[in-house]
Amino acid sequence: MNDKLSRRKFFAAVGAGGVAAAAAAVVANKGSDERQAETGQAGRQGQGYQLTEHVRRYYETTKV
Amino acid sequence: MARMKFLCDAERCIECNGCVTACKNEHEVPWGVNRRRVVTLNDGLPGEKSISVACMHCSDAPCMAVCPVDCFYKTSEGVVLHDKDLCIGCGYCFYACPFGAPQFPQDGAFGMRGKMDKCTFCAGGPEADNSVAEFKKYGRNRLAEGKLPACAEMCSTKALLGGDSDVIADIYRNRVLKRGKGSEVWGWGTAYGKPEKGATPPAGAKS
Numbered sequence: 001m002n003d004k005l006s007r008r009k010f011f012a013a014v015g016a017g018g019v020a021a022a023a024a025a026v027v028a029n030k031g032s033d034e035r036q037a038e039t040g041q042a043g044r045q046g047q048g049y050q051l052t053e054h055v056r057r058y059y060e061t062t063k064v
Numbered sequence: 065m066a067r068m069k070f071l072c073d074a075e076r077c078i079e080c081n082g083c084v085t086a087c088k089n090e091h092e093v094p095w096g097v098n099r100r101r102v103v104t105l106n107d108g109l110p111g112e113k114s115i116s117v118a119c120m121h122c123s124d125a126p127c128m129a130v131c132p133v134d135c136f137y138k139t140s141e142g143v144v145l146h147d148k149d150l151c152i153g154c155g156y157c158f159y160a161c162p163f164g165a166p167q168f169p170q171d172g173a174f175g176m177r178g179k180m181d182k183c184t185f186c187a188g189g190p191e192a193d194n195s196v197a198e199f200k201k202y203g204r205n206r207l208a209e210g211k212l213p214a215c216a217e218m219c220s221t222k223a224l225l226g227g228d229s230d231v232i233a234d235i236y237r238n239r240v241l242k243r244g245k246g247s248e249v250w251g252w253g254t255a256y257g258k259p260e261k262g263a264t265p266p267a268g269a270k271s
Contacts, residue, residue, distance in 0.1 A: 047193060049066050049141050052210035055227065062222040062235050 067142040068185050068207075069229040070216065071236055072115040075246040076223035079104055079114040086218035087118070090186070091203025097167040099183040100215055116215065116224045119144060119165035119183035127157035127166060141207075142229075143185040148201045151179040185226070186213040 049055075079102050087093065087100045100118035121144045128136040128144065135150035136157075157180060158166040171178030188205030191198035198205060206214060216226030225232040240246050 047208045048139055048143075048187065049068060049207050049228070050210045051066075051228075054211050058212055058217055059227065059231055059235070062225055062232075063238070064222070 065140055066228040066230070068121060068187075068227065069142070069232060070116075070118065070120060070185075070213075071225045071232050072117070073223045073225065073236060073239060073246065074113040074115050075239075075243065076221040077102070077114040077116060078221055078223070080220060082218050082220055083116045083215035083224050086214040087183070090206075090214040091184075093181070093203065094169050097169050097181050099165075099167060099181065116219075117163055117165075118215070119161075119185070120163055121183075121185055126160040126162070130156045130160040132156060137190075139187065141187075143187045143207075145184055145187060145189055145202075146180065146182070147190050148179045148181075149190075153177045153179050155180075183213075186211070 081102050084098065084100050084102060088098075091099070093099055100116060102114050102116050104112055104114040106112045121142055123142065125136065125138070125144045127146075128138070131146075132154060133150050133152055135147045136144060137147070138144050153168060153171075155166075155168065155177060158164070158168065165182045167181045169178040169181060170176065184202050184205075186204060186206035188194070188198045188208065189202035191201065193208040194205050204214075206212065211217065213226045216224050225235060
């Protein structure tokens with residue numbers, strides 16, 4: 001009897017873990033879709049132009 | 065959102081080809097492919113003008129319109145890029161481009177054309193930023209490194225301007241205002257207009 005109960009508990013725990021993993025995967029996918037929408041390239045483009053100190057210095061040199 | 069553009073100041077360009085060399089070196093472009101080149105009008109005559117030409121990353125790019133496999137795409141910053149895995153090397157883009165930007169490396173014997181190669185505004189391609197695969201196909205991705213195209217940064221007289229179109233337009237406008245000339249080489253009148261009445265082109269001039 002005790003064996004049966006512990007087996008039930010075991011499968012219940014495995015089931016709960018599976019549901020949690022699936023939920024985590026859905027959330028992760030949603031995050032990546034949002035990032036793709038921000039770049040507008042559906043995963044084709046990463047980080048683009050940034051107004052860094054290097055770029056600022058270049059703009060300054062063109063004003064000479 | 066910043067839009068990337070090139071602009072060459074013909075009053076400053078001294079035809080040194082530093083931009084061409086910088087591009088070749090930065091991206092290890094193969095022999096026979098010139099992503100950028102310097103064009104001189106009325107070479108050797110008084111008043112000759114030089115401009116550095118590459119892909120102009122057109123707002124309504126004709127290469128994108130004619131590509132039969134739709135390998136071109138545009139980034140959110142207006143940089144026109146292409147996917148070499150999709151390109152079939154047909155050459156339609158070469159005929160469509162008014163600047164002769166698309167280049168085709170020789171692939172095998174008898175002048176067989178390889179996949180198209182062109183200026184990427186130093187923004188790489190569809191592969192992961194600064195990956196080995198991206199470098200092999202498209203060269204360095206300087207934009208992702210927080211830099212601007214090597215040609216523009218290397219230009220000794222800062223004739224070739226590259227970057228945020230709002231910023232470089234402002235820089236160019238200030239130059240023209242300061243020296244009182246120099247914008248004549250640009251515009252529809254220059255590209256497609258007829259010569260002004262009474263004006264005679266210099267002997268041996270070609271356009």
